[in-house]
Amino acid sequence: MSQWTPEWAVSINGAGDVTNLTLANLTITSGRTDIYSQPYAGYCNVEIINLDQSPIVMDINDQVSIKVKDSSGTFVNIFGGFVSDIDVTVSDAGTNGISERIRVIALGALSKLPKSLTEGVLAKDFDGDQIFSILSELLLNNWNEVPAAETWADYTPTVTWANAENVGLGDIDQPGNYELTSRSSDLTNVYSLVSALATSGFGYIYEDSVGRIGYADSTRRADYLGTNGYTELSANTALARGIRTQKRSGDVRNDVTIVYKANATANAFDAQSQGLYGPQQYQINTSLEHDYDAEEQADFYLGLRAFPQAQFKEITFPLANGELDDNDRDALLNVFMGLPLDITDLPSNITNSQFQGFVEGWTFQAGYNQLNLTLTLSPTEYSIITTRWDRVNPAETWNTLSPTLQWIDATIVA
Known part of the structure; x- marks a missing residue:
């Protein structure tokens, strides 16, 4: 400190x-x-x-x-x-x-993306590869797009050939985890198309801190958490005023339909939830190629939303607080979508005094000699998708896994 x-x-x-x-x-x-x-x-x-x-x-x-x-x-x-x-x-x-x-x-x-149009022609491929195809066309300049007056002497000498004329493409998880169907020519804006592809792949697009666009696939958060663990924070170093969770009936969905290739559908419903809250239907349009992926996603969405759950809407950390550990402060300064946090010492009516989850959004607010960071988070279980047996690395061996791991908790293999 x-x-x-x-x-x-x-x-x-x-x-x-x-x-x-x-x-x-x-x-x-x-x-x-x-x-x-x-x-x-x-x-x-x-x-x-x-x-x-x-x-x-x-x-x-x-x-x-x-x-x-x-x-x-x-x-x-x-x-x-x-x-x-x-x-x-x-x-x-x-x-x-x-x-x-x-x-x-x-x-x-x-x-940039809503103001850019594309025909969006795509071959059948995985989500990350399709997103890279669209974004690279927009954010990686071709040879003939370099200004004609540019000279070698004026070019930044430390730029590598691989990154030259990159005008905003960040880390794209490739190939991704879900195979998506092909797409024929149909003019649309890049944001709408890439957002739809990301939703189909159970991932999300994002901006990094230097102004590049990236894509995190459905397993990035699980992989990061398995490698790095949680950043542990105490709510005692946060501002008590304004800590807020929210539980809404409007978030309940107990009849989920996934639309996928050629307008086929996969459905999952929860009779108990419907008995309590009435029918709450939800349709998600995707470009998934396979029925088993559509069924998996329908089951996952239903598991999240059949019953109302508290969302962590707001907690603010004053980064100039002398009680905040230097490592914790630096982790918060480097905040990103998907940063896993374990927050303890919360009031008893706030998620039973402890919350584990991932950062979804944030606001930096600065004034004289101060900088506050307000976070919005989602619970860990909203992001961790159970690993399918056939997606585990074939070279994985039993003795690399924790001997105390229970089968019910073995949702990821890392």
Whole structure:
């Protein structure tokens, strides 16, 4: 544990940190508000003070990066996106000169996708491969898309050939876990198509902290949790005011239909839930190729939503809190969709005083010498899909597994 105050850096178009302006207030929102939907573009609302009328070096669509130093003094990215709005207001004027407040709004990388169209022609393939095919067409430039005036001398010398002209493609889990059917030419926007493919693959698209678009398949969270475990946090280091869970009848679904290849359907229902809450039907349109995958997904959705469960809607950690362990602070500064957290010391009426789950969305809120992080989470069981027998690595041996593992808990093999 140590005293920590946020130290910021703002970079425009990768041309180095802006040093002639002072960051005053900052709000960054990323991820999604619940696990039932794909995320939309994150955004950053930042207010900067200009005390000497220095030239404003940013413009619409410029790439912006927000960084803050972690507990070791190393800058870490917490947002990457593109400027969408610039508002300049004179805040003071007098014999000492003119002061300006510059309000900048930047949108995350996903904001590119709804404004881009594609014919979306796809061969039958797995979810990750299909998503890579669509996103690489948009985010990896071809040779003839490089500006004609570009010279070798002006090109960043450390860029590798593999990453050259990558304008926003991040980590894509390939090939993925579900085989999806082929798709013929049908004009649509890239966000709608990629979101549908991600939903079909039981995964999600996301923005990373440097402004790239990625895809996490259905087993990424289980794999990460199996390798790294939970980040353990105490609610005693959070703000007590505002800790919130929510349980809603509107989340109940007890008759689930998966639509898949050629409009075939797979259905699962829960008679007990229907007796308690009445019929609550839910249809999910996918491009799954196989009936057994559709049946698996219908059963999984039903297991999650047949009965109302509390969702962890909000908990706020003040990162400048001296009681917060340095490792925990650094883990929170590097927050991402799917970060597994084990939160203890909660009030007794909040998930029985302990919560284990994954981060779905977050908001950074900064003020003078402070930085708060508000999280939205989903329970672990909402993300861990039981491993099918035929998807375990054939080379796996029994003696690599924990001898105390019970069969009922053997949902993943890692």
